[in-house]
Amino acid sequence: LKIAEMLVENQDDLLVPVNQVAHVREDNKLDHALLVLTNVGFSVIPVLDNQSQLKGLISMPAIIRAVTGIKDIHFEKLNEIEVRDIMDTEIASLREPYELEDILHHVVSNAFVSIVNKEGIFQGIITRSGILKGTNRIAHE
Amino acid sequence: LKIAEMLVENQDDLLVPVNQVAHVREDNKLDHALLVLTNVGFSVIPVLDNQSQLKGLISMPAIIRAVTGIKDIHFEKLNEIEVRDIMDTEIASLREPYELEDILHHVVSNAFVSIVNKEGIFQGIITRSGILKGTNRIAHE
Ligand SMILES: Nc1ncnc2c1ncn2[C@@H]1O[C@@H]2COP(=O)(O)O[C@H]3[C@@H](O)[C@H](n4cnc5c(N)ncnc54)O[C@@H]3COP(=O)(O)O[C@H]2[C@H]1O
Numbered sequence: 001l002k003i004a005e006m007l008v009e010n011q012d013d014l015l016v017p018v019n020q021v022a023h024v025r026e027d028n029k030l031d032h033a034l035l036v037l038t039n040v041g042f043s044v045i046p047v048l049d050n051q052s053q054l055k056g057l058i059s060m061p062a063i064i065r066a067v068t069g070i071k072d073i074h075f076e077k078l079n080e081i082e083v084r085d086i087m088d089t090e091i092a093s094l095r096e097p098y099e100l101e102d103i104l105h106h107v108v109s110n111a112f113v114s115i116v117n118k119e120g121i122f123q124g125i126i127t128r129s130g131i132l133k134g135t136n137r138i139a140h141e
Numbered sequence: 142l143k144i145a146e147m148l149v150e151n152q153d154d155l156l157v158p159v160n161q162v163a164h165v166r167e168d169n170k171l172d173h174a175l176l177v178l179t180n181v182g183f184s185v186i187p188v189l190d191n192q193s194q195l196k197g198l199i200s201m202p203a204i205i206r207a208v209t210g211i212k213d214i215h216f217e218k219l220n221e222i223e224v225r226d227i228m229d230t231e232i233a234s235l236r237e238p239y240e241l242e243d244i245l246h247h248v249v250s251n252a253f254v255s256i257v258n259k260e261g262i263f264q265g266i267i268t269r270s271g272i273l274k275g276t277n278r279i280a281h282e
């Protein structure tokens with residue numbers, strides 16, 4: 001896909017590596033996950049297991065919904081439920097080696113794409129910002 | 142900016158009109174805002190005043206931070222604080238008539254751009270999805 005490759009420069013810089021990606025563990029409780037999301041400010045972050053495999057995605061609306069009853073939000077239940085019970089398991093992800101074309105396809109409907117290696121170990125994410133920064137530089141020439 | 146105009150087809154379809162945009166009023170209390178955000182699932186939404194002027198942006202992390210103390214989250218305080226007290230007033234917005242070039246500039250660092258008319262009345266938003274859908278169609282030809 002020549003246009004795509006022309007549009008996005010510096011493909012090596014695209015990956016936000018795992019050590020820069022905010023994430024939680026699937027066995028964390030929701031109060032911990034809520035605190036992480038509140039502190040980092042990202043709306044959706046990956047969920048990993050204890051072997052660094054990608055298991056799901058967690059967001060604040062999902063957490064609040066999990067403790068919302070008919071009349072009230074039951075915040076005291078946050079330390080009773082684990083992330084794995086409510087995480088979204090439908091993840092936009094690609095296994096290495098990936099094509100830029102697949103990234104572009106995913107970011108049309110997903111704010112970021114998760115990257116795993118051949119063994120399924122989480123490597124990092126590629127974000128819409130990363131793609132748009134590369135594209136905008138070309139568009140301004 | 143010829144490349145930009147070539148890249149994004151159907152510019153008339155880009156605007157998500159005001160009646161399709163989830164928003165809250167600046168005099169709403171935080172418990173109402175939290176409920177709206179939980180129900181619609183969007184991470185950040187516009188805040189309007191009673192004359193439909195754009196006043197700010199509200200997100201869940203901002204709401205949770207506003208009631209988080211040293212040791213605990215004080216959820217009971219949600220009905221004591223108004224949206225206007227904590228909303229983000231730094232808004233990526235454009236006044237009509239706007240150039241596509243300005244939209245492209247904004248979406249590099251903002252997930253959406255808010256559009257207001259000459260009188261400052263909120264008209265709707267343009268999202269990264271909208272831009273990327275138009276771009277991807279071209280890139281696949
Ligand atoms: N702390 C910050 N500093 C500067 N700009 C910020 C920011 N937090 C958010 N933004 C801006 O808001 C966009 C949407 O962020 P959101 O958290 O909803 O959605 C994010 C989040 O769900 C995820 N993400 C990005 N970076 C992450 C990281 N380091 N760790 C975990 N998740 C990340 O990827 C999505 C898309 O990110 P993208 O950069 O394309 O788009 C970001 C970026 O343009």
Ligand SMILES: Nc1ncnc2c1ncn2[C@@H]1O[C@@H]2COP(=O)(O)O[C@H]3[C@@H](O)[C@H](n4cnc5c(N)ncnc54)O[C@@H]3COP(=O)(O)O[C@H]2[C@H]1O
Nearest residue numbers: 043109110111161162163183184185186252253268269270
């Ligand atoms: N209900 C849903 N159905 C389908 N896809 C969904 C969805 N909710 C979120 N997404 C996907 O996740 C992206 C990030 O959504 P977020 O709510 O963080 O960030 C959103 C949200 O802050 C705002 N936004 C979008 N549509 C909105 C609306 N109708 N009302 C209020 N805010 C909206 O613009 C940002 C960027 O939106 P964008 O569409 O580019 O990107 C969306 C879209 O690709």
